Amino acid sequence: MDFPILTTMMLVPLAGAILCLFVGKDGGGAARGIALAATLATFALGVMLWANYEIGGAQWQFQESYDLFAGFSYALGIDGISLMLIMLSVFLMPICILASWESIQKRVGEYMAAFLFMEVLMIGTFAAQDLFLFYIFFEAGLIPMYLIIGVWGGDNRIYASYKFFLYTLFGSVLMLIAMFWMTATAGTSDIPTLMQYDFAPEAQTWLWLAFFASFAVKVPMWPFHTWLPDAHVQAPTAGSVILAGVLLKLGGYGFIRFSLPMFPDASADFAWFVFILSMIAVIYTSLVALVQSDMKKLIAYSSVAHMAIVTVGLFAYNVQGLEGAMLIMLSHGLVSGALFLCVGVIYDRLHTREIERYGGLSINMPYYAVFFLLFTMASIGLPGTSGFVGEFLSLAGIYQTSSLVALICTTGIILGAAYMLYLYRRVAFGGQVNEDAAAMGDIRPREWAMMVPIAAVVLWMGVYPESFLAPMRADIAVLDAHISASAPASDADLAAGSPREAAANAVEFDGEGEH
16 A cells, blocks of 8 residues: 555544644533544554455565654554554554543543544554654553543552553663664664564673563563552553553563564573463462452453463464464453453442442343453453463463463463452342442443444454454464574473573484485
8 A cells, every 4th residue: 555554543543632632621522522533533544454454465564664863764564463453452442432431521632632642652652663663652652541540540540650650661761771782783773674683692681681671561470560450440441441452462562573583592591481470470460369359450460360371472482372472462452451341331330349339230230241241251261252262372382382381371261260250240140239239220322332342353353263363374473483493491301401402402304314
């Protein structure tokens, strides 16, 4: 396409954000309409992007490049991995606007502008092909989320917003220093070129650690996760949806775009470090989720456990692990966002997230109970839903590297079923002991418009995941071929006392004894 569609996808919400700022304090209705129209138009452009993406074509498509000044260029382009994450972003954004339609009553124009500006930055992050352009988009995303939590959040919003900002900013400073060194060494800041550049093994170690400091907080990995429950609890419903749905995926995207292809040897050396942190996260955060009394906090801890399965899949160093990790990111973006919407629906009616205040909602809110059940089962990984495919592939991938890690991660999935079903039983079943909860009405037309699209995609991905795998498969295969020579130690290597030597020295022979 000659049409600069990626730039246009950023200009549309940017224009909408500017309009929202100028509608005035009494223009809440106008701001809502502008934001919904801008996000729907951006989603339509995203559908056009997906429809015109050539599966099996060039690795980088829809490229745009303009030199701005020495060492910095406005360079955009996507592969299949970026495409799917951009589609997730533009799909969730109109739903976030609908979720805020009635719950946000103060500074509506500024609130909608913050969400639209965040959409610009998310698209830019996934499409950037210049190292420093990526950094600008990646870090600027802190600002609108900081404002959304700090201005429109709960009673303890100031503490949560500062904690969110400081945690994520600290690691990124180290990443910026590493970016300057990489650019000086390789002579370019072009991301596709750097993905093929062979950095010295000693340098890879320090570069990997610098990038890890940023991405581990964004995922978030244990023990860097403590900002997430506070941010989710204090954020408005739509803020939690976009935080869990897209912003957590920036860390996983960073690992797959930078750490693995640019520092494959260091990634292999630190793979077991990542496995250990991920295994702790799966078990620990699942147990913590079991004892939560706040629905939002429970779902927040479940996000840490699910994203830990993503990190073990990414560092399994095989196609199944990489494909599974990407599918989990897409599924988790949909399902966790939907679960936060389910919490928001009843919070708007009763203004509490305490689980004990509900019970028996399947009696007076049957349609709500059906949607909540679907998303609960998808979170557990029920076959036929989006959650199953990614977890199956990711566990199959990690099993090839370590049966122990696969076993512990599977235990976490069982614990996930425990806390999610426990939550659902206490909210939807049992006696109606609270009269105000028993008097709540079922979901309204606006809430139908929020739930139905997510439910449809969750089932679509569960029944026919090939639609989502096909655009990414070639890019994942290229990445796997690039990093396969640096595969981390397997259980067999560790048992033999030669963590990587066996893989490094292995030589395949044909029938005639030739290499």
